[in-house]
Amino acid sequence: MIEQFRFSSDDLPEEEAFDRYRELYASGADVTRGTGPFRAQVSATRLDRIILFHRQLSGVVHARQARVHADGFDHFVVTLVVSGSQIIHMGDTGPVVAYAGDVILTDMQKPSHTEIRDAVLVTASVARDLMEAALGSQLATAHGHIVTSPRSDVLADFMASLAHRAPTLDPAAVPGLCRAFIQILGAAWHSARPSPRSQALQQELAQRDAVDRYLALHLSDRSLSAESLAAAVGLSRSALYRLFERQGGVSRYIQAVRLDALRAALDDGVALPLSTLATAHGFATESHMSRAFSATYGTSPGAYRMAALAGAEGRRIELARRRWNGWMMKLD
Structure with missing residues (x-):
């Protein structure tokens, strides 16, 4: 069984809807009102150690500052801007705007501040070892990096398709799709062949998948x-x-x-x-x-x-x- 949840602000008064949304995100980010009216539609699906979100958001800010030293989060977030844009601050750097087709990498161990005014996003929360399998030693410099077209095109297509089909996936297909995600992300990042370290880590992922399948049955x-x-x-x-x-x-x-x-x-x-x-x-x-x-x-x-x-x-x-x-x- 694939676990899912949904959230919609449509059936609630705006202030109550925002309070519910802020409560939902409380474990991961400090959420405040942004520019314009607030609206949120969130569909989330867990694909083992990748959590996939399809989100339509407006009028909201997500920030991770002091909490990065306290909440123990150790994963990355890979965000595809499907439409609209988002304004991003990573640490002490000035604002950067990501537009439709861009893919942004965020290290949850480092500060970030993101404002979404009116955008459709596909976001993947990805375990750190999976990200290392994709990026290798370059993982240390990935925070705040934006992959743009044409290098992001295949990754963007895959993320959008995966988010659309996630609720109806066969659980048996999930391990292979997660490995495909990592390989496509690596291809979008690397201009050359992945390093031997990345290839070795991808082999470890296949071994771990075998263990997880056996455990699920026993x-x-x-x-x-x-x-x-x-x-x-x-x-x-x-x-x-x-x-x-x-x-x-x-x-x-x-x-x-x-x-x-x-x-x-x-x-x-x-x-x-x-x-x-x-x-x-x-x-x-x-x-x-x-x-x-x-x-x-x-x-x-x-x-x-x-x-x-x-x-x-x-x-x-x-x-x-x-x-x-x-x-x-x-x-x-």
């Missing part, structure tokens, strides 16, 4: 271990450990995948008893599941599920916010 197996996982996907134990070193090791990654799948089930309103969910997600006991979930999400599975029992509009906004926060935890 989450309920409590005997799952680094040894059995390595054997199942054809990797040595040392290669598997290197693959997930940044995630704190193989066992920690397996638990993170289990918790993420549990969060998604709770967000989708699965009404099974918590003991049944614990077994289905490979936890030894319900209490083990609850402790791990609380340590990660700051609340118990039962309380997390109950938090959705608000009014219709509040429930929809809360679901979007919680789902997005959960996605970001996996991304960073």
Whole structure:
């Protein structure tokens, strides 16, 4: 299943709509009113460690200044301007205007300030290691870079098509499409053949995809271990450990995948008893599941599920916010 959420300002008074939008984005940016009336239409789809947004925005400013040192975000944002324009400040540099067809790269570890007056955007939040696979050693200088036509043309076409079709994609196609995104981004960036480092990292992405596919089919197996996982996907134990070193090791990654799948089930309103969910997600006991979930999400599975029992509009906004926060935890 591919997770999604939507937000629309159309059915709310403008001030209330803006407050809801600011609440939705609160974990990622400081949102303020910009020039002109506010309007927002957001459609978001999670494609593993790429989160894809199609957004129609007007009268809004997104800023990341002091929070870059506090919120732990470690990913990049790749933004295609489909129509209209946006005014961008990156760090201490003066304003730059990005127009239709331009693709902007933003490092979430660095300050940024963006004003959108009337634009349609396709935005991809991309895990840092995926970006490194695309850009190699040049990742360090990518913040604020704008890829323009004609180098951006194929990437722009791919991003627009992916955003349009994301809600109806077959989940089995997602890993290949994510790798294609990285390769096309790399082709748009590099004037020459990608570096050996980039090629090696893209091979690691394929290996990680194999691990994720196996885990998705065997989450309920409590005997799952680094040894059995390595054997199942054809990797040595040392290669598997290197693959997930940044995630704190193989066992920690397996638990993170289990918790993420549990969060998604709770967000989708699965009404099974918590003991049944614990077994289905490979936890030894319900209490083990609850402790791990609380340590990660700051609340118990039962309380997390109950938090959705608000009014219709509040429930929809809360679901979007919680789902997005959960996605970001996996991304960073």
